[in-house]
Structures are given as C-alpha cells and as structure tokens.
Amino acid sequence: PSGGFVPALVIGSGYGASVTALRLGEAGIDTLVLEMGRLWDGPAPFCPMLTPDRRSMWFRTRTAAPLDSFLWLPVVNRDIDPYPGVLDRVDFPNMKVYVGRGVGGGSLVNGGMAVVPQRRFFPEILPGVDVDEMYGTYFPLANRMLGVNSVDPAWWEAADCYSYARVSRADAAKAGYGTSFVPNVYDFGYLEREAAGQVAKSALNSEVIYGNNHGKRSLDKSYIPAALGTGRVRLQTLTRVTGIARDGDGTYAVQTATIDESGAVTGTALINCRYLFLGAGSLGTTQLLLTARETGALPGLNDQVGLGWGDNGNVMTARANWKPTGCVQASMPTLGIDATNDPVPVFAEIAPIPAGVETFASLYLAITKSPERGSFGYDRASGTVSLRWGSTQKDFAVSAAKRVFDRINAANATIYRHDLFSGNRAFGDDFCYHPLGGAVLGKATDLYGRVSGCPNLYVNDASLIPGWTGVNPFVTITALAERNMARVLAADGLHN
Ligand code: FAD
Numbered sequence: 001p002s003g004g005f006v007p008a009l010v011i012g013s014g015y016g017a018s019v020t021a022l023r024l025g026e027a028g029i030d031t032l033v034l035e036m037g038r039l040w041d042g043p044a045p046f047c048p049m050l051t052p053d054r055r056s057m058w059f060r061t062r063t064a065a066p067l068d069s070f071l072w073l074p075v076v077n078r079d080i081d082p083y084p085g086v087l088d089r090v091d092f093p094n095m096k097v098y099v100g101r102g103v104g105g106g107s108l109v110n111g112g113m114a115v116v117p118q119r120r121f122f123p124e125i126l127p128g129v130d131v132d133e134m135y136g137t138y139f140p141l142a143n144r145m146l147g148v149n150s151v152d153p154a155w156w157e158a159a160d161c162y163s164y165a166r167v168s169r170a171d172a173a174k175a176g177y178g179t180s181f182v183p184n185v186y187d188f189g190y191l192e193r194e195a196a197g198q199v200a201k202s203a204l205n206s207e208v209i210y211g212n213n214h215g216k217r218s219l220d221k222s223y224i225p226a227a228l229g230t231g232r233v234r235l236q237t238l239t240r241v242t243g244i245a246r247d248g249d250g251t252y253a254v255q256t257a258t259i260d261e262s263g264a265v266t267g268t269a270l271i272n273c274r275y276l277f278l279g280a281g282s283l284g285t286t287q288l289l290l291t292a293r294e295t296g297a298l299p300g301l302n303d304q305v306g307l308g309w310g311d312n313g314n315v316m317t318a319r320a321n322w323k324p325t326g327c328v329q330a331s332m333p334t335l336g337i338d339a340t341n342d343p344v345p346v347f348a349e350i351a352p353i354p355a356g357v358e359t360f361a362s363l364y365l366a367i368t369k370s371p372e373r374g375s376f377g378y379d380r381a382s383g384t385v386s387l388r389w390g391s392t393q394k395d396f397a398v399s400a401a402k403r404v405f406d407r408i409n410a411a412n413a414t415i416y417r418h419d420l421f422s423g424n425r426a427f428g429d430d431f432c433y434h435p436l437g438g439a440v441l442g443k444a445t446d447l448y449g450r451v452s453g454c455p456n457l458y459v460n461d462a463s464l465i466p467g468w469t470g471v472n473p474f475v476t477i478t479a480l481a482e483r484n485m486a487r488v489l490a491a492d493g494l495h496n
Pocket of ligand 1: 012109
C-alpha cells in the first residue's frame with residue numbers, strides 16, 4: 001500500500017532527528033517524523049527502576065541492565081512481558097549497545113550529562129569542522145535549546161544524595177586527579193525540591209535508564225514540541241522504517257512497518273519524499289544505509305558506509321572503597337574525573353549506584369581515547385546487518401581506565417569490585433552507551449551530512465561522528481546537527 005508523498009521525511013526522533021525536524025518545520029517544509037518506539041506521555045509513564053515491568057525494555061522477556069549482579073547474585077534483572085519498552089540493548093558479538101526507543105530516542109534513558117568537549121580535542125573529534133563556529137555558535141545554541149543547567153555547588157556540597165560523588169572526588173584528589181562539575185538537562189531546581197520532600201521523586205527514586213517520570217528535560221520536552229509547534233511537522237510512532245530506496249523520479253521511497261503493543265505488524269506502507277533525513281542513531285542509520293547499498297536500492301553509496309564505528313572508549317568499573325557512599329544516590333551524575341592529561345586521555349563520569357541500599361562502592365563510566373574502530377557487515381542470506389567488533393578491541397580502553405583507577409586505588413588502599421558485572425569482572429568491557437559512527441562526516445557524507453552519491457539524502461545523527469567525542473556525546477550530536485541544518489537550509493533550496 002502507498003503511504004503517499006511528503007516533501008521531507010525524518011527517520012527517528014533522537015537528538016539529530018529532533019533538531020532536523022524543528023529546523024525543517026521553521027523553514028516551512030512539511031515534514032513527517034517516523035519513530036519506531038512509542039510516545040511516552042501522561043503523568044508518569046515510566047516504570048520504577050528497581051521493580052521494572054514491561055515498560056522497561058524493548059521486546060524482551062527479561063531485563064538486561066548493565067550492572068547485572070550484586071555480591072555475585074543475579075538479583076538485578078527481572079522477568080518482564082514483551083512490550084515496546086524504552087530501553088533497548090542491541091547485541092552483537094563482543095559488544096552490546098544500549099539505545100533509547102521512543103519519541104526522544106536516547107534522551108529518554110540517558111544520564112542527561114550535557115558536556116561540551118574540550119576545545120583542544122575538537123579537531124580530532126570532528127576533523128574538517130570549523131572550531132570557532134562550533135564553540136562560538138552551535139555549542140551555545142545546543143545548550144540553550146536542550147535546557148542545560150548546572151547544579152548549585154553550595155547545595156551540592158551538603159546534599160546527602162551526592163555523598164557518593166564527594167567520596168569519589170576525595171579519592172581521586174588523593175591520586176592527584178582533579179574533578180569538574182558537568183552540566184545536565186535534569187532540572188537541578190526540581191532535584192533540590194525532591195530532596196526537600198516538596199515534589200514527586202525521580203532522580204531520588206533511582207529513575208534513569210528506564211526513563212525519568214519527572215525533572216528531566218528530554219527531547220520530548222524541548223526540541224520535539226518546538227518542532228510540532230511549527231505546524232509543519234507530523235509525528236508517527238510505533239513505525240519502523242524497514243528499507244529505503246531511490247525511485248526513477250529522484251524521490252526516495254521509504255518502506256515502513258507499523259506495530260501494535262504486542263509487536264505484531266498492523267500495517268505496512270511505502271512513503272515517497274523529496275528529502276530524506278536519517279536520524280535513526282548510529283546503529284539505525286548505518287543499518288538502513290548499508291542494507292540499501294548492498295541490496296542495490298541505493299547503488300550510489302560509497303564504500304565508507306558502515307566504517308568508522310566506535311564506542312567512545314566506554315568502560316565501566318567499580319571500586320570497593322570501604323566508605324559509605326549513600327543509600328539514596330541522585331541518579332543524575334554531576335562530576336567527572338579529569339584524566340585527560342594522562343598518556344591516553346580519560347574522562348571518567350562519577351556514576352551513581354541507585355540501588356537504594358548502601359553498597360560501599362563507587363561506580364564510574366570512563367570515556368577513553370581508544371583508537372579501536374569496528375565496521376558493519378551485511379549478511380546476504382539473512383538480510384541483516386551486524387557489527388564486527390573483535391574480542392580484544394576493548395583491551396586498549398580497559399588498560400587506559402585501569403591505569404587511572406589503579407592509581408586511585410593505590411592512593412586510597414582500595415580495590416576493584418568484581419561482583420557487579422557478571423563473570424567476576426572488574427571492568428564492564430562488553431557494552432557501550434555511546435555508539436558513534438558508521439556514516440562518518442567527510443567520508444560517507446560531505447562535511448554537512450549530505451550523503452555522497454545520493455542527492456537530497458542526509459545523515460544527521462551520531463553516525464556522523466568518527467567513534468570518539470572525549471566526553472558524553474549528545475551535546476556534540478545536537479550542535480553538529482544544528483550546524484548541518486543551517487548550511488543545508490541556506491544552500492540546498494529545499495521546498496515543499
Ligand atoms: P538516538 O537518540 O539513538 O535516536 C534514534 C531514534 O531512532 C530512536 O528513538 C530509535 O528508536 C529510532 N529508530 C532507530 N531505527 C529506526 C527505524 N528503522 N525506524 C524508525 N525509527 C528508528 N549521552 C550524553 O551525552 N550524556 C549522558 O549522560 C548519556 N547517558 C546515556 C545513558 C544511557 C543508558 C544510554 C543508552 C545513552 C547515554 N548517552 C548519553 C548517549 C546518548 O543518549 C546518545 O549518544 C544519543 O541519544 C544519540 O543520539 P542520536 O540522535 O544519534 O540517536
């Protein structure tokens with residue numbers, strides 16, 4: 001069946017896609033946004049983090065949290081009914097990638113840390129992108145649009161819910177490492193009111209990876225209402241794009257499948273558009289492009305599609321520090337350890353363990369400058385795309401993180417915890433939160449996300465970033481998407 005024609009179509013509703021939809025709408029271009037997840041609306045749509053139900057994860061029969069055991073016991077995960085839940089884990093050999101599903105993409109499940117990369121690293125993060133323009137215009141614009149705010153240091157120093165971060169700060173200082181506050185999109189005014197018992201708790205109720213019911217300015221509270229408010233943007237949920245192709249008349253044909261809450265396909269459609277914007281995230285966008293190239297649906301795509309994927313050097317680790325770190329830990333991180341002057345730069349987010357009980361542990365998500373890159377391959381027999389990531393490709397990142405935390409442990413006479421990641425491991429080295437690359441800027445696309453060999457086809461999400469941002473990536477993804485749209489709308493003559 002035909003779904004008709006729209007001038008512009010955006011696939012996905014995460015950071016890149018939301019920016020794209022808003023700027024298209026403001027330019028008067030009629031735009032359809034397709035999102036495979038559901039709209040998370042209503043007063044408190046998300047399930048409790050400590051007693052997850054079917055709303056927690058994308059069509060699974062058991063939750064799959066990154067910290068999957070405690071004192072070596074499998075007490076963390078729960079059986080659930082399959083449902084279009086908000087957090088997905090896409091499993092490849094040696095690498096499990098966490099992504100958000102729903103209107104707002106990763107903004108629904110992430111820690112809200114809104115970090116601008118250190119300027120000195122930027123030429124390596126996005127080669128070919130004007131540094132002055134990014135730091136003068138697009139990073140400030142992204143921060144403003146996302147509603148980024150900073151915690152009040154005086155309140156923070158006395159807040160019970162950040163005692164875990166103060167303990168980690170002191171431990172890092174003993175090893176000679178400084179820390180810095182990181183901004184967030186969680187409303188710290190709301191958090192202060194949570195702590196004062198004045199409002200419903202969210203960050204103080206362990207909520208984060210399965211969604212925050214309050215306090216967080218996710219994209220469904222920032223860019224997406226602004227996009228819909230232009231009157232030019234429509235949003236269709238529970239609709240997955242299953243294939244893209246270019247027709248003889250130069251329009252793009254987008255194949256869709258709509259599902260119900262059980263996952264059953266309730267309808268398929270073919271929608272044609274003049275301008276197609278891919279914002280399905282690093283995995284989603286790369287999968288669509290690679291499939292289109294390998295099946296001949298978009299033969300003009302170049303050989304860079306599917307290359308340059310990285311995990312932002314993500315490594316998780318935990319220390320047993322013998323000191324109490326607090327029963328109630330605010331789930332929104334506020335502090336990072338700056339080891340960026342080490343031989344391998346490391347920025348380690350001081351993460352909460354929102355278990356609701358005293359764990360005497362400190363948790364970290366280290367972002368290491370790992371040179372390891374993976375690539376995607378298309379399997380003709382099954383018609384699926386898979387990430388190629390070798391079993392030793394995390395070794396570099398782990399050794400960089402280990403260097404930092406060995407030093408912190410030595411300075412504090414502490415040790416690693418081995419009970420939190422299954423398999424008795426001190427390092428969570430088989431997953432990532434920050435998938436980046438697959439359709440890299442200046443390689444698979446030009447320097448503004450225009451896909452090489454395919455006029456009017458654009459990539460505008462994390463796929464453009466070649467594998468590493470040095471810090472948590474969403475501000476960079478947002479700022480780059482703003483920059484690309486400014487150029488495309490000024491130069492490409494888009495019309496209805
Ligand atoms: P996404 O936000 O991933 O959005 C892509 C959207 O496209 C999704 O909604 C998806 O459902 C949809 N989609 C995919 N394929 C299709 C298809 N075929 N058809 C229709 N729709 C499709 N980053 C930070 O900067 N700070 C943090 O504190 C932070 N914490 C994180 C914590 C967790 C648990 C996770 C998982 C991530 C975290 N991140 C964080 C990473 C950040 O969320 C991602 O980098 C960011 O969301 C990527 O943005 P994007 O625009 O590329 O795509």
